[in-house]
Amino acid sequence: MVRIDDVAKRAGVSISTVSYALSGKRPVSERTREKIHLAARELGYLPNAGARMLAGRRTHIFALTEPFRADTHAPSHMAFVLAASIAARRHGYDILLLTDEDASQGMRRVEASGLVDGIIVLDVAPNDERAELARSIATPTVFVGVPNDATGLMCVDLDFSAAAATAVDRLADAGHRKIAMLGHPAGHYEATNYAPRVRQGFRDRARERGLDAVFRPLSETQFAAEDAYRLTLEFLDDGVTGIVLNSEERSYKAVLDAVSARGMDVPRDVSLISVGAIFDTSGYHRAIDSIPLIPERSCDLALEELVDAVERQQLDPGVRLVTPEYRSYGSVGAHSSSPRGSGPTP
Amino acid sequence: MVRIDDVAKRAGVSISTVSYALSGKRPVSERTREKIHLAARELGYLPNAGARMLAGRRTHIFALTEPFRADTHAPSHMAFVLAASIAARRHGYDILLLTDEDASQGMRRVEASGLVDGIIVLDVAPNDERAELARSIATPTVFVGVPNDATGLMCVDLDFSAAAATAVDRLADAGHRKIAMLGHPAGHYEATNYAPRVRQGFRDRARERGLDAVFRPLSETQFAAEDAYRLTLEFLDDGVTGIVLNSEERSYKAVLDAVSARGMDVPRDVSLISVGAIFDTSGYHRAIDSIPLIPERSCDLALEELVDAVERQQLDPGVRLVTPEYRSYGSVGAHSSSPRGSGPTP
DNA sequence: TTGAAAGCGATACCAC
């Protein structure tokens, strides 16, 4: 094992100078700095993790708690883990996985042993037990998602409600008067924190804009596609000309199929906008405009906050909402009281 | 932060006794042992991770390298990560995620900094660059999967070839003379290490048993279901009475549909056996016998090997194959030269 | 701009 002494010897300086040259925490003359970096590179030197943890007050490790729930959507979850991991590495931190034991156990353990500098909480549930725990420990913790009671917590998430509102605005601006939202199964509105925010944003903005708006959840996940198909037909037959989608991936194709089945076209007869999707919506027969949930955005911001809290030694709680991005693929068209559509509500 | 001194003081003993009592590395009298454990529990004491890493020669952390490839099947991958993580915790080890940088970088980094005691390699490719790297570093490494050149490596995996052979045996024993295997798209047989082993086991055992056997890969993932449906019809029309499945999940339903479409029944007219599936095959209209790939089996064994290598300070290379388990759900029936089937090959 | 040396908090050797 290469130690700091080896580097010091090879560069002809003291170990403290090596430490400072490599960490940059103290100015070192250009010449010695180069000698040291060269020596370190040649020897393949990296500071011993344990020693660094002990002497410094930093482990350079973040814990990532992720309850592998039964209903966890694996691809999305992986995308978040990856995004968090990459963001962490960018700041020089490694990721320690906290899975098994009931999340709280793991958090307590890394807290007590000083294994990590901070904790990242993924897959946040409305009544997440980790919220209370996070308040009770000294290790800075950031939530990617927002629990019901976010008091004293650092949270980062997409502004789902603004995303839905934006979708409504787009449709309203294009002249649509009668719109609908296809949502997740009803259970999601209890089990997740984001689904209700999407629905809320949709309803509120529709009211503000004076639109005739209807919200419909899918029934059960087992039949998402069939359900989406049926509900879409109902929408169309009701004269809906703009649909906001916030449901699982396989329902999207069904929606497009239903539109075709009525001999209609997107965006000529009906406009579609996806909200909060983590998958690509541009690859369908008809690409669908999207206000996506981008794991990188949330994770990048979350890690910025966390690193900041760790290095400034104090966290400032609060919910940071990521501004939605609108991705236009041509699925929204102008509407002017078509022969098919029923008129707007008075 | 609670330190070992605090515990020692509270228990009225020296810190070395505390250390020994908690680690169990030296006999301690019943009475003092209890005093110490009580004190530790009351104070919520856990040894400081950094100090433990530095003083001991163990970090109690394993790295987990997982290249998030585009073709990675998220649910399977998550199952393996979870299984590895749980197995690690059972041995007192934490899991550090190595994702970003090209896998090798991460492995080199944790090696040089002494951050981990061992490395777990998931999602092994035939020509995995991590194989060569593993040979070049001192950190014990275990592969869950088998690269082409496994020389000097510790590998653990399901015995895919034996699994396929077992499936063939079951069909042969039940009197089937003409069987088929529905495989992954052709690309899998280059890109993965297990697919060829399944095919090999299927072909070899079929030859040994003198069966008329045909292997057919799906064409492209995009149309897995359609493909499986079509191929199954061909099998049936050809007089095949036993089908071994080793293909993606959504093709299974298609196979069952195709059987129904021909007015046939499982297992009356045709027998089905799934090989190497990680998903549940018992939930279909007709439950399908399965010789599954069980992440826990592979990971448990892999971690046993790794922990052993770490603690004995020497690894013994070799490929450990997990014995397949047959799960019977009634999709295999006896066959005796049915009117539909063509006779066996001479 | 650089160096000497005091910790950081455990482990484990050596005494008793």
Added chain:
DNA sequence: GTGGTATCGCTTTCAA
């Protein structure tokens, strides 16, 4: 069966 203490490799204060 128990206790003192050198030691692990680095960071950082204090001095020069």
